Amino acid sequence: MPVKRLAAVLVVFLILGLTISSVVATSDFVSKSTSSAPPTLECPCCLGNISLQADLKVQELKGPVAYFKALRAFNAEDVLKMREYLHTKILVPMYENATTLVMKYNGTTVEIVKVPLVGPTTVGQLIYVKNKRGEAAAAIGIIENNNTSPNSIKSYVVENDVVREINPIKPQFFGWFKCHTCEVAVGGLCVLGTAAISRLGCAGACALVAALFIENPAVVAAWGSVCIPVCSWGIRVYGCDYGAYRICKAVGMCG
Structure with a gap:
């Protein structure tokens, strides 16, 4: 969609007064046991423990603003490759149901846009991550025929201009580091x-x-391939x- 058309759409939303956003402090939905210690991939993460920054704030955007951000974000080159691939899977991005999370902590800003993917028998999420290191996207949590068992949940990333599937249950995925990564996700x-x-x-x-302990946006987006089965199952x-x-x-x- 041309930039001018996107801008026109946003202006219409603003004129109609439909722009709505909600701001939520971390304390509104994060466990009060949260520590001020910065997260790290060192121990005690080995035991699945992780701490969140005390100054973490999350702004949640929905409605027209999130819709506009999603349209803009998912027109990047790598994302277009992902969208073309998803089209072959008959998975359609539902931009009107997009949600944007704007995270701020320690002077850092991270923008996460998530868009539901819907197909005849398949659902999932298209994730876009942007931070100071760049931007990236991944299709994660792809579930077919309501089968939510861990080994059936698929994820896709763009690597070297090619879309490939990630299945964290396979033995070769991450090798010995797979278990450690899973424990960090749980923590x-x-x-x-x-x-x-x-x-x-x-x-x-x-x-x-x-996004709190990984700087590479591509890894943040792809990390859902491990985290989604842990979370949803x-x-x-x-x-x-x-x-x-x-x-x-x-x-x-x-093991």
């Missing part, structure tokens, strides 16, 4: 809290947690009290 999601997960959805919650079925390692073993990411 981050459980600190964020079930209320936040319910509000943001697994795709939003996973991207938010990843592991934590939902077993709950955080079950423990990070036991949840990851049940999901198939730890």
